[in-house]
Amino acid sequence: MVQASSRQVLTRHRAAVLGKPIAHSMSPVLHRAAYEARGMADWSYDVRECDAASLRDLIAGLGPTWRGLSLTMPLKEEALLIADTASDVALRTGAVNTLIRTGRGWHGENTDVIGIREALRDAGVAAGALPRAVVVGSGATARSALAALADLRVPEVIFVVRKDVRASTLAQARDHGFRVVVLNETEGAAAVLEAPLTISTIPAGAADSLAGAMSELGVAASATSPTQRVLLDVVYADWPTELAATAAAYGARIVPGIEMLIHQGAAQFQLMTGSPAPLEVMQRAGRAAALG
Structure with a gap:
């Protein structure tokens, strides 16, 4: 009887990270370290593989113990389309990386913006200090990067893409008031070699x-930077x-992606649990897992 009761306490609040592929995710490392640091033995954080077509059904099947999803x-x-409500940042970027269960259903947030902004601030990037930034890619994470760059008051964005910039991303850049330049990889x-700041938002490889x-190009270009x-x-993997x-x-x-992941995860932790995130604990755990 005691063992059954303990098991119920340990699973009273549930959260997880979803995606495909997902085995590489380090979000469990961060959130579990935070639960341990805060003494939250009744919280669990899992990993579930899920593609966009399956997301709605998966969320609909979650029981009342579920509190949040990364x-x-x-x-x-897709998560933005499923969310019952969404923050202004999520709506502006067209992307949700966090779902929080509320009395009104699932609320969508975008903590990637916080993650990028705070990782850059840790690296010494000050608001209003940069004339331009390069953004590699134009997907959902690129739109989060744009919002972070707007917070840092960067006036010009240079997109580096293989083909065209997504129309939604280009529209967001113009809404922010950026001067926009689009370049191919060559x-x-x-x-990238010359810019004061580059944010690469595309997958590994x-x-x-x-x-x-x-x-x-090498030294010839970097010498003028x-x-x-x-x-x-x-x-980060x-x-x-x-x-x-x-x-x-x-x-x-170089700012490794784990720094962004840590800061966005800390924001997620606070949204999901209502408690301040133990940032230093999460930094130690994340850096050890990603960088050795």
């Missing part, structure tokens, strides 16, 4: 050709990426 690729846009290699183009350059690569290693070789300060 959402990664390819679910962020042209974008020089921009997708920027390898850009890194190769940067290596071909500002003294202080920062590159944030949102990838199998670190470092080719892009990060190449940028570091030419003098950029």
Whole structure:
């Protein structure tokens, strides 16, 4: 009887990260470390593989113990359509990476914006200090990057894409009032080497050709760049990426994707539990898991 009661207490509040693929996710490391630090033995955090087509049915089948969901690729846009309510940031970016159960249903939030902004601030990027930034990619995470850059009062954004910038992303950039430049990967290699800030928002391996183009340009382009350059690569598994290693070789300060994940996870923890996140605990756990 005592064992059954204990098991009920341990599963009173449930949360999970959803996505496909999902086995690489480090969100459980962060949230479980936070639960332990706060003494929340009645909270659990799991991993569930789910694609966009299955998301609605999965959420509909969750019982009353479920309190929150973290959402990664390819679910962020679908989650916005499913949410019963959504924050202004989620609506502006067209992406939800967090669902919180409320009395009115599931509420959608986008904590990726916080994650990017705070990771950049930790790296010394000050609001109003940069003339421009490069954004690699134009999907849901790129739109979160735009919102973070708007918070940091960056006036110009250079998109580096293989083809065209998504129409929704371009519209958001213009709504923020950015001056917009669009470059292909060949042209974008020089921009990344010279820009004071680059945010790569694309999956692992997708920027390898850009890194190769940067290596071909090499010292000639980087010699004309500002003294202080920062590159944030949102990838956090199998670190470092080719892009990060190449940028570091030419003098950029690298912000690993785990730093973004930690800050967005801390914001998720507070939204889900109502308690302040133990940020330093989450930083130690996340960095140890991602960087060794």
